[in-house]
Amino acid sequence: MLEVAGIGRDYRVDGEVHTAIDALTFQVAEGELVCVVGPSGCGKTTLLRMCAGLLAPTRGAALVDGREVDGPPEDTAVVFQEYGRSLFPWMRVGANVELPLKRLGLTRAQRRERVAEALRLVDLEGKERVWPWQLSGGMQQRVAIARAIAFRPRLLLMDEPFAAVDAQTRADLEDLIRDLWARLGITVVFITHDIDESVYLGQRVLVLSSPPTTLRAEVHIGLGPERDQLETRSSPAFAKLRGQVWAEIQAAKRGET
Amino acid sequence: MIVLVRKALLVLGLPSVLFALWWFASAGSTSFYFPPLSEIVAEFGETWTAERWREDVLPSVARLGAGYAASCAAGVALGLLIGRVRWLFHATEPVLEFARAVPPPVLVPVIMLFAGIGDGMKVAVIISGCLWPILLNTVAGVRSVDPVQLDTAAAYRLGRFRTLTAIVLPGASPRIVTGMRQALAIGVILMVISEMFAAQSGLGFAIVQFQRSYAIPAMWSGILLLGCLGAALAAVFACVDRAVLHWYHRQRTEEA
Ligand SMILES: Nc1ncnc2c1ncn2[C@@H]1O[C@H](COP(=O)(O)OP(=O)(O)OP(=O)(O)O)[C@@H](O)[C@H]1O
Ligand SMILES: [Mg+2]
Numbered sequence: 110m111l112e113v114a115g116i117g118r119d120y121r122v123d124g125e126v127h128t129a130i131d132a133l134t135f136q137v138a139e140g141e142l143v144c145v146v147g148p149s150g151c152g153k154t155t156l157l158r159m160c161a162g163l164l165a166p167t168r169g170a171a172l173v174d175g176r177e178v179d180g181p182p183e184d185t186a187v188v189f190q191e192y193g194r195s196l197f198p199w200m201r202v203g204a205n206v207e208l209p210l211k212r213l214g215l216t217r218a219q220r221r222e223r224v225a226e227a228l229r230l231v232d233l234e235g236k237e238r239v240w241p242w243q244l245s246g247g248m249q250q251r252v253a254i255a256r257a258i259a260f261r262p263r264l265l266l267m268d269e270p271f272a273a274v275d276a277q278t279r280a281d282l283e284d285l286i287r288d289l290w291a292r293l294g295i296t297v298v299f300i301t302h303d304i305d306e307s308v309y310l311g312q313r314v315l316v317l318s319s320p321p322t323t324l325r326a327e328v329h330i331g332l333g334p335e336r337d338q339l340e341t342r343s344s345p346a347f348a349k350l351r352g353q354v355w356a357e358i359q360a361a362k363r364g365e366t
Numbered sequence: 367m368i369v370l371v372r373k374a375l376l377v378l379g380l381p382s383v384l385f386a387l388w389w390f391a392s393a394g395s396t397s398f399y400f401p402p403l404s405e406i407v408a409e410f411g412e413t414w415t416a417e418r419w420r421e422d423v424l425p426s427v428a429r430l431g432a433g434y435a436a437s438c439a440a441g442v443a444l445g446l447l448i449g450r451v452r453w454l455f456h457a458t459e460p461v462l463e464f465a466r467a468v469p470p471p472v473l474v475p476v477i478m479l480f481a482g483i484g485d486g487m488k489v490a491v492i493i494s495g496c497l498w499p500i501l502l503n504t505v506a507g508v509r510s511v512d513p514v515q516l517d518t519a520a521a522y523r524l525g526r527f528r529t530l531t532a533i534v535l536p537g538a539s540p541r542i543v544t545g546m547r548q549a550l551a552i553g554v555i556l557m558v559i560s561e562m563f564a565a566q567s568g569l570g571f572a573i574v575q576f577q578r579s580y581a582i583p584a585m586w587s588g589i590l591l592l593g594c595l596g597a598a599l600a601a602v603f604a605c606v607d608r609a610v611l612h613w614y615h616r617q618r619t620e621e622a
Contacts, residue, residue: 163517180520187521194514199536199613208532209522242617260522 110296111137111160111264115169118155129155131321132169142290142297144307146354147317147325148362153300154190156317157268160298161187173264186262188270192250196241202228203237206256227259228252230285232278247274254282258289265290265297271306280338283310287336304358308350309336316357319364326357401583406590409583414591418572426569427595429485430557433492437549441497442542445504446530449538455505466502470495470552471559483564491560496549503545507538540614543607550603554596569595 118130130152137143147153158164160171162181173182186209189195196205206224215223228234231251241249250273257265267286271279287310290297301307307314311330318325330350332341341347389403414423448454448462473494481487511534519529535542561570569592576585608615 158517161517161521163520181523183523185521187518189514189518191514194512195518197515197533197536198617199539200532209524211528212523212525240613240616242621 110139110141110174111298112172112175113156113160113169114172116156116159116166116171117168118152118159118164119167128321131323133317133322133324134169135315135324135327137296137298139296140294142287142299142310142312144311144314145298145300145317146302146304146307146314146358147322148319148358149302151317151319151361152322153302153317154268157187157266157298157300161185161266163187182264184263186257186260186265188250188253188257188265188267190268190270190272192253192270192273193241193246195253196249198240198242200241201237202233202239202241202244202252205241205252206237206259209256209260223259223261224255227255230258230289231255232281247278250274251278251282254285261293261295263295265295266300267297268300269302270299271301271303279306284336284338286310291334304351304354305342308332308347308354309338309341314350314354316354316361318361325361326354328354328357399582401586406583406586410587410590413576413584413587422567422569422572423591423595425485425567426557426561429488429560429568430492430553433489433557434496434550434553436489437493437496437500437553438546440493441500441545441549442504445501445542446508446534446538448501449505449508450530450534455509462498462502462505466498470556474560474563478563488557488560488565488568492553492556495552495556499548499552500542500545503541503548504538507541507545508534510541511537540611543611547603547607550599551596554592554599558592 113133113135115132115134116130117128117132119126119128121127133156145153145156155164159166160173160178162171162178162185165179171178173185176182197208200208203224206227207220210220210223224237225234228236231254233248233251233255236244236248236252241252244252250270254267254270257267271282274282283306286297286299289295299307299310301310308328308330314328314330315324316326316328317323328350332344332346332350385403392400392402393404395402448458470491474491477490477494478487481490515533515537516529519533524532557568558570558573561568562574565571569588573585573588573592576582576588
């Protein structure tokens, strides 16, 4: 589904070339849920933007369904880190969620239906007529997630989507993502800096190094498909995986190879 | 209800006080140039007859409307283009800054050279002043649209047209409205000035005529009418602003 082949990105700051991502290579199979973790500023957002076709790589390429990404790929939804700024304040919540559906050739009733369903899934049922700026940060982020869900993408790219929500909502949203992923068979790339979250959500966790970033480690999470906030998180297997990812990130921060 | 009354008092309070001040201060005036306000008001009804409205006021307002509408259309369309196309922005920026800095009245004689002295000239004068604030504010507004919003539009492949109409235009609209507000004030001034140079009709023409024929109270009544016209246009503009940008104003008040 998604293939990242030696992708790298340099930024030019005050005339100096600064290598944010050196070279990354990994694959995400159809229907997989992969988490990407790494220290702050290691280039997670940069990686996501390159996969989403919003930023041209300096080296290498991202491929979706075997085709090189040179613009936003079809059937892909993105949830941005800056949730508040990705909603349009001149549209009500319902219109925000509906906007991407308008080019899908659905009838008005079908679009309404999808919007209502997506909002219900993120626990914002009946909030169509509310303005985004009347909502709390966590609620705004859930609108952004509802917009992605309503779009029914094949590939869902999420950039630290739960950073601004409280612990309880966060746990609910994590279960929601796993549930949607299992039911709809979509492919999910989930970026986070939260180690527990990556282990709880992912089938696989990719750990990035500090810049110039490379793929530091790949941890297979053999926790099985059924996960429970309480049981899974308190299981010894979870603790062991968590420790493994944690150690990799600590090593990444120290710049070890 | 009480809120409405308070608002009405607030809006009408200062003008009423000033009107009263003028009324009483000028009541005993014997100056030829500053007649009592009561005389001006009396003159108002006599001067601004139905015929004068038809011959002078309406043509003026029509020319203002035409010039202003053309400026809005051209300013927003060009502004969207220049704001979205990076090389075009860098190529036109210095020229636009220069054009903005030229005081519009100095262009009147120049425009008269090629546009004659008819309605076309007056509309052209109005456009020559109104276009720049709208154009420059639209460009600035388009360029200040949040990049995350543009990324969102791109990621969902909204397409050029929908991105422009659903994202860029509303995102830039607060600045566009600011430009249109500045342009309206400039437009009223230029409407009058263009009629002072060479005209057979219009508010500006009428006022100059009164002044030249020493019909001083009539001249003052014309100035009063101009002021009222400006205030009425500003009020209409405020209503449109509230309707179009209600999300913007409410967001600002509710977030504060
Ligand atoms: N537009 C830009 N211009 C210059 N440098 C940039 C730009 N965007 C990102 N960088 C740099 O690239 C590096 C990676 O940034 P990026 O935002 O991808 O990190 P991140 O892993 O998403 O961080 P965080 O966890 O804080 O969200 C950082 O050092 C950042 O300063
Ligand atoms: Mg980031």
